[in-house]
Amino acid sequence: MDNNDAGFVGWQPDQELAPAHALGFLSPRAVLPSMRLFRGIFRQSQYLDFSADSRMVELDGAETFGEYLDRLGVPERLQVTLRGFLEMTMGRVESSGEAYMRTYLAEMLLNADKLYVPEKGAGALVDALADACGDTIRLSTPVTKVVINDRGGV
DSSP: OOTTTTTOTTOOHHHHSHHHHHTTTTSTTTHHHHHHHHHHHHHTTTTOSOSTTOOHHHHOOSOBHHHHHHHHTOOHHHHHHHHHHHHHHHSOOTTSBHHHHHHHHHHHHHSGGGOOOOTTOTHHHHHHHHHHHGGGOOTTOOOOOOOOOTTSOO
């Protein structure tokens, strides 16, 4: 029986699963922890969103995302993949709360068709902000106050 006979018309597992394998999700040591991670995300998906009425805060305990991955037994190679994916947009995530990071993954996995990125990538927003601010951006400088003008601008 080939894939077409089984109802998988057009599905080519060797090609479609290659990225998951390359990223470490399908290694023998990562399959079970990956299933635990994603099962938890899907099971709590109604709470793992960034809407105002989300229960995400109630789910987030003292456990960091790194500790959560360790508890699930996620191998280091897969942890590096997940951190890299999250850090592209969120900065350092190891010490972030596990529910917050799971919420971000849930949004990316379950709502991918509803997510939008600027035409030139996420960096385009930062570039536009930097252009608008001119020479007023100072790195590694503590913020002592934020002043909001009459129009609501900073």
